[in-house]
Amino acid sequence: MGKQATEMLKGVLEGIVLALLSHAPTYGYQITASLRDQGFSDIAEGTVYALLVRVEQRGLVDVEKVPSGKGPPRKVYSLNAQGRDYLDEFWRTWSFLTERLDQLREGGG
Numbered sequence: 001m002g003k004q005a006t007e008m009l010k011g012v013l014e015g016i017v018l019a020l021l022s023h024a025p026t027y028g029y030q031i032t033a034s035l036r037d038q039g040f041s042d043i044a045e046g047t048v049y050a051l052l053v054r055v056e057q058r059g060l061v062d063v064e065k066v067p068s069g070k071g072p073p074r075k076v077y078s079l080n081a082q083g084r085d086y087l088d089e090f091w092r093t094w095s096f097l098t099e100r101l102d103q104l105r106e107g108g109g
Helices: 003-023 028-037 045-057 081-105
Strands: 061-066 074-079
Touching: 003 028, 003 045, 003 074, 003 081, 028 045, 028 074, 045 061, 045 074, 074 081
Parallel strands: none
Antiparallel strands: 061 074
16 A cells, blocks of 8 residues: 555545444454455554454443453453444545545546
């Protein structure tokens, strides 16, 4: 991924992670693995964990500590009602922006 794509991704990564959590509760490493499976190979695990701390502090996710067979309990994140509202707004904003960008690309600026 080039520098421009990396910068754009920073602005939407929160929405992408919340979208992943909207499908099923999961933990940080699995989120990173899912992102990599979808082609976001440059995302560092630390970036995802820092983002999860922020969304937890903002009350967008619920966190449950689940025993792990390897080491300390895992923090499993799930999207709560406030997070779903935030994600809905993210998708509305995304649709607005992509429509406008498509218009600009097609010369309808």
